[in-house]
Amino acid sequence: MKNMDKIGKYEFLAEPFHCDFSGRLFMGHLGNHMLNAADFHSSARGFGMKYLMTIKRSWVLSRLAIEMEEMPxxxxxxNVETWVESAMRFFTSRNFAVTGADDGKVYGYGRSIWAMIDTETRQPTDIFSIDNGAINDWIVSDKDCPIDKGGRVKMSDGAELIRTIDTFYNDVDINGHINSVKYIEHVLDLWDLDWYRTHAIKRFEIAYVAEAHAGDKLSFYQEHTAENEFCVRIVRTDGTECCRSKVTFIKIS
Known part of the structure; x- marks a missing residue:
């Protein structure tokens, strides 16, 4: 394991049924590939989900930002390349690069922040307690990820309620709460096909705040914060905010 490269590279295919009407990969599926790459990378190096579940621990995605020049x-x-940029006691930063498998073309980049939780208490737990802080052996601090880290998504009280949806079996992941990628899909469904015929997603970011579970209703509040920029707040049945998202579009001909 010590001879393994610190940076993982995993090949994926833009399957036609994972692409939208324009023939390009859905952002949600790209996000899913990034999360798979993160799991492949961490599992091969001894701190992945398969091992963590045996000691009642789990990785939980806290923030994700994806910025694309174009979609495959x-x-x-x-390829999705991934590496750990830094690690603190309760959070770790992981980056991604999306490149062509044959030509090395750069499609875009991603940044993510993860917390490790105790699956029984649902509380954050010490990342360095796993294998005597072995994650430090895999940190790559000198590889460039040339996109903004992002920050807190700021919204006013004037955000408009756009939609409320129910949640079901297919929304729930291995941790028992609404899947991280499902939030991405639900947010991007707030715009119709006509919008996507003239706009492409340049940057998508989401910050997860609280868990929602099957049966919760999710309410989506949207605010137009700049030209081709929108912020979305998602609130569950009891009024608790689950996450915030910011989507930046570019106009296409």
Whole structure:
């Protein structure tokens, strides 16, 4: 294991049924590939979900930002590279690069922040307690990830309630709460097909605040914060804010 590269590279295919009407990969599926790459990378190096579940621990995604020059087209093979940029007691930063498998073309980058939780108490737990802080052996601090880290998504009280949806079986992940990627899909569904015919997603970021579970209703509050920039707040049944998202679009011809 010590001879393994600190940076993981995993090949994926833009399967046609994972692409939208324009023939390009859905942002939600790209997010899912990034999370899979994170799991492949951490599992091979001894601090992945498969091992953590045996000691009642789990990784939980706290923040994700994805910024793309373009999305891979259907049938395109592409790589997701991932590496740990830094680690603190309760949070770790992990970056991503999306490149062409054959030509090395750079499609875009991602940044994420993860917490490790105790699966029984649902509280954050010490990352360095795993294998005597072995995650420190895998930190790569000198590889560039040239996109903004992002910050707190700021919204006013004037955000408009756009939609309220129910949640079901397919929304729930291995941790028992609403899947991180499902939030991405639900947010991006707030715009119709006509919008996406003339706009592409340049940057998507989301910050997770509290868990929601199957049966919760999710209410989506939207605010137009700049030209082609929108912020979304998601609130569960009891009024608790679950997450905030910011989406930046670019106009396409």
């Amino acid at each position: 087209q259907q049938y395109t093979k592409f």
